[in-house]
Each structure stands twice: as C-alpha cells, then as structure tokens.
Amino acid sequence: MSTQGKVTIHQLPTGVPGLDEIVGGGLPEFSFNIIAGAPGSGKTTLAHQFVFANATPDRPALYFTVLGESAIKMLRYQQQYTFFNPGKLPDSIRFINLSQTVLEKDLSAVLEEITREVEKSNPAVVVVDSFRTMVRKPQNDMDLQSFIQLLSLFLASWQATTFLIGEYAEDELRDNPIFTVADGLIWLRQSAERNSIVRKLQIVKLRGQASVPGLHTFRITEAGLQAFSRTFGLTGKRKHLPSEKRLSFGVPALDKMLDGGIREGDSVLVAGSSGTGKSVLATQFIAEGIQQGDPGIVAVFEERPQAYAERAASLGLDLNTPQKDGKLEILYLRPLDLSVDETMHSILDAVQKIGAKRLVIDSLAGFEMALSPGFRADFRESLYRMIFALTGIGVTILSTVEVDESFTEFPFSTYSISFLTDDIIRLRYVSIDGQLRKIMVVIKMRGGNHAKDIREYEITSTGVVILGKRLTNYQGLISGIPVHSNRPEEIKDPLDKPGTKSKD
Amino acid sequence: MTPPELRDMVRRLLAYDAIASKNSEPTESATLRVYEKLHQSIDAVAGAAASYSLASRALALAKEEVPSLGAAQVAANGSIQGLSEFETQIDNGMDQADDGGILLIGHLLGLLLIFLGEALTLSLLRNAWPSASFDDRDSENGRKA
Numbered sequence: 138m139s140t141q142g143k144v145t146i147h148q149l150p151t152g153v154p155g156l157d158e159i160v161g162g163g164l165p166e167f168s169f170n171i172i173a174g175a176p177g178s179g180k181t182t183l184a185h186q187f188v189f190a191n192a193t194p195d196r197p198a199l200y201f202t203v204l205g206e207s208a209i210k211m212l213r214y215q216q217q218y219t220f221f222n223p224g225k226l227p228d229s230i231r232f233i234n235l236s237q238t239v240l241e242k243d244l245s246a247v248l249e250e251i252t253r254e255v256e257k258s259n260p261a262v263v264v265v266d267s268f269r270t271m272v273r274k275p276q277n278d279m280d281l282q283s284f285i286q287l288l289s290l291f292l293a294s295w296q297a298t299t300f301l302i303g304e305y306a307e308d309e310l311r312d313n314p315i316f317t318v319a320d321g322l323i324w325l326r327q328s329a330e331r332n333s334i335v336r337k338l339q340i341v342k343l344r345g346q347a348s349v350p351g352l353h354t355f356r357i358t359e360a361g362l363q364a365f366s367r368t369f370g371l372t373g374k375r376k377h378l379p380s381e382k383r384l385s386f387g388v389p390a391l392d393k394m395l396d397g398g399i400r401e402g403d404s405v406l407v408a409g410s411s412g413t414g415k416s417v418l419a420t421q422f423i424a425e426g427i428q429q430g431d432p433g434i435v436a437v438f439e440e441r442p443q444a445y446a447e448r449a450a451s452l453g454l455d456l457n458t459p460q461k462d463g464k465l466e467i468l469y470l471r472p473l474d475l476s477v478d479e480t481m482h483s484i485l486d487a488v489q490k491i492g493a494k495r496l497v498i499d500s501l502a503g504f505e506m507a508l509s510p511g512f513r514a515d516f517r518e519s520l521y522r523m524i525f526a527l528t529g530i531g532v533t534i535l536s537t538v539e540v541d542e543s544f545t546e547f548p549f550s551t552y553s554i555s556f557l558t559d560d561i562i563r564l565r566y567v568s569i570d571g572q573l574r575k576i577m578v579v580i581k582m583r584g585g586n587h588a589k590d591i592r593e594y595e596i597t598s599t600g601v602v603i604l605g606k607r608l609t610n611y612q613g614l615i616s617g618i619p620v621h622s623n624r625p626e627e628i629k630d631p632l633d634k635p636g637t638k639s640k641d
Numbered sequence: 642m643t644p645p646e647l648r649d650m651v652r653r654l655l656a657y658d659a660i661a662s663k664n665s666e667p668t669e670s671a672t673l674r675v676y677e678k679l680h681q682s683i684d685a686v687a688g689a690a691a692s693y694s695l696a697s698r699a700l701a702l703a704k705e706e707v708p709s710l711g712a713a714q715v716a717a718n719g720s721i722q723g724l725s726e727f728e729t730q731i732d733n734g735m736d737q738a739d740d741g742g743i744l745l746i747g748h749l750l751g752l753l754l755i756f757l758g759e760a761l762t763l764s765l766l767r768n769a770w771p772s773a774s775f776d777d778r779d780s781e782n783g784r785k786a
Contacts, residue, residue: 208687209695213756223760227768234688 146345149298152190152220153183155364155482159338159353161346164321167296168344169289171268171316173305174325179336179357180302181211182218183325184264186361187300189220192229196261199254200232204270208234211266218361231258239271244284247271251288255295262298269303285318310341320344326352330511335476338364354476354512365478369485369526384495384533386418387425390603391562394579394588399560401494403583404524405535406557409564410542413575414596417452418562419497420445421600422535423465424454431494432464434487436480438503442467445499452600463491470504476512477519480504481526488532496527500537517557524557542566542617559583564594567617576614577603591615642754647747651675654746654766657773672742673724679749680719682769692719695756699748707741721745 148163157163164170164187172180184200192198202208212232215221226232238250255263265271292299301319307326316322322341327334336355340348355364383398392398399405399422407415423433437445445467446456459465466487470480487493498504505516512519527534536558542565561580566573577594579587590607591614611619642650654675662674684692696715704710713723724742753762763775 202688207691209691209756212686212761213758216758216761223758223764226761226764232686234684234686234691236688236690 148346149187150190151183152186152188153355153362153364154360155353155355155366156338156362158368159349159364159366160321160340160343161348164298165343165345167293167298168320169293169299169318170301170321170323171319172300172302172323172325175306175327176304178325178327179355179362180304180325181266182215182357182361183323184266184300184302185215185218186220188230188262188264189222189225191262191298192225193261194228197228197258198230198262198264199258199260200230201235201251201254201263201265202232203235203239203265203267208232217359219359220361235265235271244271244280248284248287248291252291255292255297259295260297262300263292264300264302266300266302267304268301269305282314282318285315289318316342325355328511330509333509333511335509335511354478356479365476365482367478367522369478369481369522380531384422384431385425385429387421387428388418388601388603390592391418391577391601394577394590394592394603395560395582396585396587399533399535400583400585401533402528402531403533403559404528404557405533405560405562406538407535407562407564408538408540410540410566413564413566414594414601415537415539415564416448416499417596418564418601419499419535419537420449420452420454420456423495423497424449424456426495427459427464432459432491433495433497434466434468434484434491434493435497435499436468436470436484436504437499438470438507439500440469442469452598454600466491466493470507476509477516477523480507481523484527488527488530493532496532496534498534498536500539502539521557560585560587565615565617567611567614567619569611569619576608578615642751642759644747644751647750648743650750651743651746654679654770654773655743657770661770661772670724670742672746673721676721676724676742676746676749678769679746679765680721682765683753684719685768686765689718693717695749695752696721699745699752702748702751703741703745706744710741710745713745 147166148157148161149166150163151157151160172183174180188198188200202211216223233254235247235250238246251263251265289299301315303315305313305324310316310324319342321343324339324341325336326338327336329335336357337352338355339352340350349366349368351367353364353366355362357363380401382401383392383395384401385392385398386395407418409415419435423435426433435442435445440448446460449456456465456467460467468483468487470483484496488496501520505513508516524534558581560582563578563580565576567576568574575594575596576591578591579589581587592603592607594601594603596602608614608619610622612622613619655671658675658678659671662671680692680696683695693715696719700710700713700715700721704713713721716722750762753765757765766773766775
C-alpha cells in the first residue's frame with residue numbers, strides 16, 4: 138500500500154527541555170495522554186510547561202483542577218517557575234475548578250461541564266488535574282470506561298491535545314483500561330537512593346511515532362522539568378568519520394611514544410596513583426590543543442575551576458586567557474546528585490558553544506563520586522554511552538583515573554573500563570636507588586604503533602618532562618620494585634631519529 | 642499593595658462597575674455587586690471552597706476594624722449575606738459603613754495578593770471586569786510598568 142497521502146501528524150513542543158527529543162520530536166497533536174506518577178514526581182509541572190508552551194488566545198488551554206492540590210496553592214507554587222507567564226492568564230490559559238461537580242455529582246456531570254467549557258473556548262490543550270482523584274469516588278467500571286471513551290472521543294473531535302494527570306503506582310500499569318485508551322503514557326518516577334533523590338521518566342506508550350525507549354533522568358529546577366535523553370540529544374546527528382589526524386600532548390617525547398600523538402576522536406585513559414601527574418598531563422593536553430587552535434573543555438569534579446587554572450599557571454600554562462577568549466571552558470559539575478546524562482548535557486552544551494575538540498575528564502573517580510548513588514551502579518554503562526556519543530562527534534577525550542599503587546600488580550583502572558578506551562597511558566611510582574621515581578608506559582593504542590618503552594619522567598615547573606632515556610638497566614619495573622641488571626645503563630633510544638634530541 | 646492602595650483599588654472597581662452596571666438592578670448595591678463579581682472570578686479559578694475560605698478570612702479581618710459588620714456572614718458558596726443592613730447604613734451616608742464594604746473587598750484582594758501575587762490577582766480582576774483597564778501595570782509579567 139502506498140504511503141503517499143498518509144496523514145501528517147503535527148507535533149507540539151512539550152515545553153520541557155530535552156523531552157521533545159525523547160518523545161520523537163514533540164507530542165502528537167490531538168493526542169489523548171496520561172501523565173502518571175507518584176505524588177511529587179512533577180506531573181503538574183510538566184503539564185504546566187506544555188500548557189504555557191502551546192496556549193494562545195486563539196487556541197487557549199483549559200486547565201481543569203479537581204480534588205487534591207487546591208487551585209490557590211497550585212497557582213501560588215507554580216508561578217514560582219520561570220516558565221509561568223501570568224500574562225497568559227486568562228486569555229490563553231484558563232483554570233476551571235471542577236471540585237464541586239466532582240463532590241456533588243457524578244462523572245456524567247463532570248463530562249457535561251468539560252464539554253460545555255470546551256465548546257465555549259475551542260481549546261488547543263485540555264488538562265484534567267488530578268484525574269485520578271475524580272475516579273476514586275465509587276464508580277462501577279463501566280461508568281469509568283464510558284467516561285474515558287467519551288471524553289477521549291470528544292476532545293479529539295474538538296482538536297484538543299489532552300492530558301489526564303493521575304497518581305499511579307508502578308503495579309497499576311498492567312490491565313488498566315484507562316491506559317488502553319490513551320495515545321500517550323508518560324510515567325514519572327522518583328526514588329530515594331541513600332541520601333539522594335533520583336528522578337526518571339519513561340515514555341511507556343506513544344502512538345504514531347517512535348520515542349526513545351528506556352528510562353531518562355530528569356531534574357526539577359526553578360525552570361521546571363529538564364529531561365536528559367539517554368541518547369544525549371544526539372539523535373540524528375551525523376557521525377564523525379574516523380580521522381588520522383594526530384593530536385599533540387605538548388610533550389614531544391610522549392607524542393613520539395604515541396606514534397605522533399593521540400588520534401583525533403580517541404578516548405584516552407591516563408591511569409596512575411596519587412601525585413603521578415595525571416592532571417598535569419591532562420592540563421598539558423588541553424593547553425597544547427588551545428595552542429594548536431583546538432578549543433577544549435575540562436570537566437573537574439574535585440576542585441574549583443579557579444584552583445584548576447591557578448595550578449596550571451604554576452606550570453606556566455595560561456588557562457585564564459583562553460577562557461576569556463571562549464576557547465576553553467572549565468566545568469565544575471555540582472557534586473553529589475548528578476546523573477551521567479546531566480553531566481553529558483552540560484558537556485555537550487559546552488562542546489557546541491565553543492566548538493570543543495578536546496575534552497578532559499579529571500577524574501573518573503571524582504565523576505563517579507559526583508553521581509547520585511543510584512547512578513553509580515550504572516556508571517560503566519553510562520560512561521560507555523557518554524564516550525561513544527562524544528567521540529562519535531569527533532571530540533577527543535582524555536580521562537584520568539586514580540589506581541591503587543600495588544607492588545604486585547599493574548592495574549589500569551579500578552573501573553574495568555579499559556575496553557572503553559582506545560589508548561591507555563600508565564603512570565606509576567618505582568623504587569630505584571633509594572628514590573621514589575616515576576615511570577610512564579603506553580599500554581595500549583588502538584590503530585597505532587606505539588612505543589613499548591618504559592620511560593622515566595619528572596614533573597617540573599614546566600609540566601611533565603620525559604627524561605631522555607628508557608630504563609634498560611632494570612628488570613621488573615612495572616612491579617614498582619625493579620632489580621638492577623648489569624646491562625649497560627644507556628642504549629640508543631629506538632624512537633630517536635638521527636639528528637634529533639632525545640631529551641625534551 | 643498597602644491597605645490604602647487596596648482601598649483605592651476597590652474604589653476603582655466600584656467605579657468600573659458603576660459604568661458597566663448602568664442597566665442592572667437598581668436595588669443591588671455597588672459593593673455587593675463588586676464583591677459578587679470578584680467572588681465568582683475566584684470561584685471559577687479556585688473553586689467554591691477556596692472562595693468561601695478566603696471570603697471568611699477577609700470578613701473576619703474587616704470585622705476587627707468595623708464591628709458593625711458583625712451581622713454579615715459568608716454563605717457556603719462564598720457569597721456574602723447580611724450586607725444589606727450594611728447597605729442601608731451606606732444609604733444613610735454613614736462613612737463607617739462605606740468603609741466596611743470597601744474594607745471587606747480590600748481584605749479579599751489583599752489575601753489574593755498574598756496567596757497568588759499581583760499578576761494573578763490582576764488576572765482574576767480582568768476576568769471579572771473584562772472591559773476595565775488596569776493599564777498602570779504590566780500585564781505581561783505582572784510587575785509595575
């Protein structure tokens with residue numbers, strides 16, 4: 138059968154940042170929707186955002202309040218949100234109280250009153266809040282089903298997009314005739330995870346278009362709900378093709394070890410214990426990028442941006458000027474109750490704002506600690522989605538990770554995330570000649586012929602400096618307690634080309 | 642709004658209503674008409690129960706200042722009863738009686754301002770007096786222009 142001539146279903150903006158992408162572009166016009174969830178989950182606020190985004194004087198919104206939250210209090214509280222525009226009342230948005238009718242009469246009287254008001258106002262949007270309280274009065278099933286059917290049919294015929302708001306528990310999802318009638322079912326959840334509240338929403342059902350499946354986190358702020366799609370708002374974005382371009386660290390000897398630098402669009406892990414210079418290396422990577430014309434972002438979790446910039450300044454790296462010039466953003470992401478999706482949202486905003494090519498996440502441990510406990514369980518999975526999404530748009534990511542220094546093992550990370558990374562650089566302490574010295578080795582480099590050398594390095598006033606020799610006269614360096622061998626102390630560095638200096 | 646500003650607003654409402662109600666029942670008092678319109682506007686948005694509660698509180702506050710309002714009562718549907726005796730006093734030119742009616746509506750407006758804020762209160766007033774002008778305020782954001 139031909140698809141030509143099929144009906145066009147217009148989509149209406151939800152008024153909730155991030156939600157349009159989740160529902161597949163916007164909510165279908167004339168659809169009959171239910172917003173369900175526990176008390177305090179944000180149902181009324183979501184409905185208000187939709188109403189304020191779509192109501193006009195010609196096609197107003199009718200907001201029927203029933204039992205439950207009193208209209209006075211609802212208006213008192215809802216007007217605190219920035220989207221609440223009192224100028225839209227009463228021409229574009231009309232609040233109508235049905236509580237008396239519900240208390241004193243039956244559902245047919247309620248239907249009559251809604252019908253009367255709809256015929257009078259020709260609304261584009263109709264909300265019944267809370268619909269659930271209306272049907273809690275003893276009714277037989279037939280009454281309720283008839284009411285829903287008639288209401289749905291009537292409102293669709295009058296070209297209204299409708300929301301019924303109801304307080305429902307998870308176990309009521311099955312075999313509910315109301316949900317069968319609805320075109321769309323938006324479920325809002327909130328749960329306590331230790332000391333944090335985790336909010337998630339799900340498009341359980343949406344007729345006529347594809348929504349993004351799964352649970353999406355959302356936050357309620359003074360601007361109302363903000364949703365964070367699992368696809369990070371990148372649905373339909375063109376994938377960045379793999380590049381052969383190499384990005385310098387600003388540490389020539391390290392670039393050489395990396396066969397010219399990090400491949401653009403890679404995810405790099407710099408692992409090491411405390412004080413080994415992970416952040417220093419990360420800062421050099423971002424500063425070198427800016428030098429080369431690549432705007433960058435640093436996401437910090439353990440220190441404030443100013444402190445980060447001051448530490449960079451002590452290495453002779455100026456991060457303040459590029460920040461002023463819009464070439465660098467240092468994001469301090471509010472700790473304790475973040476979701477990865479929210480973090481991603483902040484990072485993506487910054488990426489788009491300054492056209493960032495390099496991103497430093499310093500550190501993964503700090504990132505994990507900043508998450509709400511409920512999200513930590515999904516950290517690896519979330520990190521996978523995040524890295525995949527960011528590298529997919531051509532951003533090169535350098536993450537630092539702290540690993541426990543062991544003198545018997547050589548772990549790359551405590552998160553078992555090495556499979557998420559294209560390249561791994563390992564920093565560690567070794568005990569040599571009565572000194573605690575530092576060594577560096579490139580463990581892995583996807584698609585590159587990296588050096589296998591173990592190199593000693595120091596952190597000086599100019600940052601990481603790799604010393605001009607590989608350590609050939611020690612055995613068991615990666616154990617941290619090497620044994621001196623009797624081989625000659627220096628041999629020619631195979632990475633050195635004739636005529637080049639071995640020390641940077 | 643301060644109490645004097647609220648009284649000014651009530652007087653403006655009385656003036657609007659006097660113009661709009663030229664053909665209405667001559668026996669109906671202006672104060673009662675203004676109160677009823679306001680009450681119906683609150684009722685439409687917030688329901689009868691809210692209208693009753695706010696009116697009861699407003700009347701109680703007004704009675705503290707004008708004890709002769711003592712006979713007035715708020716009915717279950719939010720309308721005011723016993724104000725007619727009061728209106729007789731107004732007809733006799735008693736200033737206190739005049740103040741009482743204005744005070745009652747003024748307190749009702751004051752409560753609306755406390756609970757809903759200026760923008761939504763003005764929105765309720767516009768519902769009740771669609772042709773009246775409240776141009777000295779910015780209707781788009783509810784703040785003073």
